[in-house]
Amino acid sequence: MTKFVLCSTMIPLPPPHVFLTVVIIFLFLAFGKKKRRSTNKDSISELPPGPKRLPIIGSLLQMRGASPHQALNNLAMRHGPIMSLQLGEILAIVITSPKAVMEILKIHEPAFAQRPRLGVVESLSYEYSSFTFSPYGEYWRQMRKICVLEFLSTKRVMSFRSIREQEVWNMIKAIGDFDEKPFNLSDLMLSVINKVIARALLGDRCKYQEEFISLMKEVMLLSGVLEFPDLFPSMKFLQYTSRVKLARERLHHKIDVILNYIIEDHKAKLESVINNENKPPAGGDLVDMLLHLQKTSDLKFYITMEVIKNVTMKEPLSERAQTLSMTQELFSVGTESSSIVLEWAMSEMLRNPRVMQKAQLEIRDHLNGKSLVKESDIESLGYLKAVVKETLRLHPPIPLVPREARERCKIMGYDIPSKANIIINAWALGRDAENWINPEEFLPERFLESSVDFKGNSFHYIPFGNGRRICPGINYAIAGIELLLAQLLYHFDWGLGDGKKLPYVLDMEETFTITLRRKNPLVMIAKSRIKFADEGTLPA
Numbered sequence: 235m236t237k238f239v240l241c242s243t244m245i246p247l248p249p250p251h252v253f254l255t256v257v258i259i260f261l262f263l264a265f266g267k268k269k270r271r272s273t274n275k276d277s278i279s280e281l282p283p284g285p286k287r288l289p290i291i292g293s294l295l296q297m298r299g300a301s302p303h304q305a306l307n308n309l310a311m312r313h314g315p316i317m318s319l320q321l322g323e324i325l326a327i328v329i330t331s332p333k334a335v336m337e338i339l340k341i342h343e344p345a346f347a348q349r350p351r352l353g354v355v356e357s358l359s360y361e362y363s364s365f366t367f368s369p370y371g372e373y374w375r376q377m378r379k380i381c382v383l384e385f386l387s388t389k390r391v392m393s394f395r396s397i398r399e400q401e402v403w404n405m406i407k408a409i410g411d412f413d414e415k416p417f418n419l420s421d422l423m424l425s426v427i428n429k430v431i432a433r434a435l436l437g438d439r440c441k442y443q444e445e446f447i448s449l450m451k452e453v454m455l456l457s458g459v460l461e462f463p464d465l466f467p468s469m470k471f472l473q474y475t476s477r478v479k480l481a482r483e484r485l486h487h488k489i490d491v492i493l494n495y496i497i498e499d500h501k502a503k504l505e506s507v508i509n510n511e512n513k514p515p516a517g518g519d520l521v522d523m524l525l526h527l528q529k530t531s532d533l534k535f536y537i538t539m540e541v542i543k544n545v546t547m548k549e550p551l552s553e554r555a556q557t558l559s560m561t562q563e564l565f566s567v568g569t570e571s572s573s574i575v576l577e578w579a580m581s582e583m584l585r586n587p588r589v590m591q592k593a594q595l596e597i598r599d600h601l602n603g604k605s606l607v608k609e610s611d612i613e614s615l616g617y618l619k620a621v622v623k624e625t626l627r628l629h630p631p632i633p634l635v636p637r638e639a640r641e642r643c644k645i646m647g648y649d650i651p652s653k654a655n656i657i658i659n660a661w662a663l664g665r666d667a668e669n670w671i672n673p674e675e676f677l678p679e680r681f682l683e684s685s686v687d688f689k690g691n692s693f694h695y696i697p698f699g700n701g702r703r704i705c706p707g708i709n710y711a712i713a714g715i716e717l718l719l720a721q722l723l724y725h726f727d728w729g730l731g732d733g734k735k736l737p738y739v740l741d742m743e744e745t746f747t748i749t750l751r752r753k754n755p756l757v758m759i760a761k762s763r764i765k766f767a768d769e770g771t772l773p774a
């Protein structure tokens with residue numbers, strides 16, 4: 235089958251006869267639309283400059299060859315930091331300058347506080363109850379509030395400390411057991427991140443945890459595939475050519491079954507507690523909290539089963555729709571990105587032994603022979619924190635931040651039509667020589683005396699986005715990443731699994747889906763440096 239590369243993800247084109255039919259119908263529709271457009275006000279608007287557009291496919295051919303974040307950056311160098319691009323039926327406005335970011339995510343933010351509708355969200359979320367992709371409005375506001383209060387507030391993130399410390403410690407022991415033989419560090423790190431979030435979302439004793447995690451891994455694989463029909467949303471019949479859509483729907487069904495079991499399990503537990511005192515169980519997990527809210531809150535929206543499954547809340551959908559979408563949603567958005575940062579941080583330090591040694595020295599000095607790194611130790615590790623920031627600069631896990639224009643607006647003097655897709659190239663911003671000295675070099679020192687941070691104050695450094703849809707999981711993510719990295723650096727000295735000499739041979743190939751991760755896993759050898767603590771010394 236012919237393949238078209240966009241997002242370095244392969245977009246399978248439909249077979250030639252289907253393609254030809256599509257072309258003919260599209261020309262017919264396009265001709266019809268052209269006539270109408272001459273009377274449309276948008277036709278006289280001044281769009282940002284951009285590459286030439288061919289009929290039907292627009293500028294799709296310009297995206298060939300490179301990964302999308304790179305292809306878009308290459309085009310931006312020719313056409314400017316605010317650029318318009320026609321991708322099939324989709325009009326995209328690509329942003330690569332801090333000034334345009336500030337206009338979009340600060341000055342005119344409400345006009346851009348929406349995300350585009352994507353096929354992947356439609357087929358994997360509950361009746362579009364995903365709040366990450368829900369339209370800007372009351373539902374999104376309430377869902378975000380619940381999500382932050384019940385799961386991502388500083389207090390809640392702190393309360394997951396013992397889960398993090400235990401799971402990371404289990405990983406350190408597992409690495410010790412490899413006894414200087416090669417092992418897949420990438421898999422191990424992802425598995426810890428998965429376990430921590432699964433325990434925080436579903437509780438410690440959830441008997442469906444393993445099934446849930448393994449289905450969520452499939453979600454991540456299928457989430458990143460952007461297909462040909464996504465670029466022609468008005469042609470509904472194209473959806474029938476999509477095999478990925480079918481696979482997603484089957485997967486969604488399997489997840490639904492497991493989430494129903496999980497909810498029933500939690501409901502039974504919760505009933506007994508609420509009967510006694512009208513409070514959720516102390517230290518309850520997220521599903522407990524949502525079920526409790528579903529019963530007791532007087533919010534304008536009902537927390538539906540879909541919401542709890544996607545972990546969310548929504549206007550009444552169907553009866554059964556009442557409870558799981560947030561669980562699924564937080565798991566999928568929360569795990570992949572953190573494990574990606576860990577992989578790139580280790581990769582960059584392996585290529586830059588000076589940085590690794592400096593980070594190890596800082597931790598080993600600070601811990602002074604203690605057998606275990608605890609979260610309370612991390613605050614003093616300024617260099618380690620700078621390593622994480624520098625990793626996020628060079629390798630933002632979500633390199634292209636997606637937004638949609640809710641209304642017509644002017645940005646840097648250009649007209650942005652309503653419904654245009656906005657693509658903010660966070661990857662390009664992090665490597666722009668106008669904003670950074672020696673941008674391609676991994677230099678954590680640049681953050682030591684700098685006020686630049688990822689919490690929304692800097693428009694040239696936006697690994698977590700910015701504005702009202704900024705990532706609400708920053709504290710959660712950073713706590714896990716720093717602890718895991720500190721333990722890896724403290725306990726072990728590192729080498730490559732194939733025995734080749736560092737730093738020259740480490741490949742840094744990327745693979746782009748929605749996220750940008752290492753193409754090949756990190757296969758490593760770890761030499762123990764610090765005597766392990768007994769399990770008894772771990773926090774309860």
Ligand code: HEM
Pocket residue numbers: 365366367378386564565567568569571572575630631632635636696697698699700701702703704705706707708710711
């Ligand atoms: C290093 C790890 C992470 C990175 C780099 C990251 C990055 C991002 C980015 C770029 C956005 C879009 C922001 C925007 O449009 O301005 C986002 C949104 C979001 N993130 Fe994260 N994220 C990470 C971890 C997490 C974690 C751990 C969670 C939760 C457990 C989480 C939950 C969310 C949610 C719910 C949204 C949607 C917010 C909304 O639309 O209102 N993220 N994230």
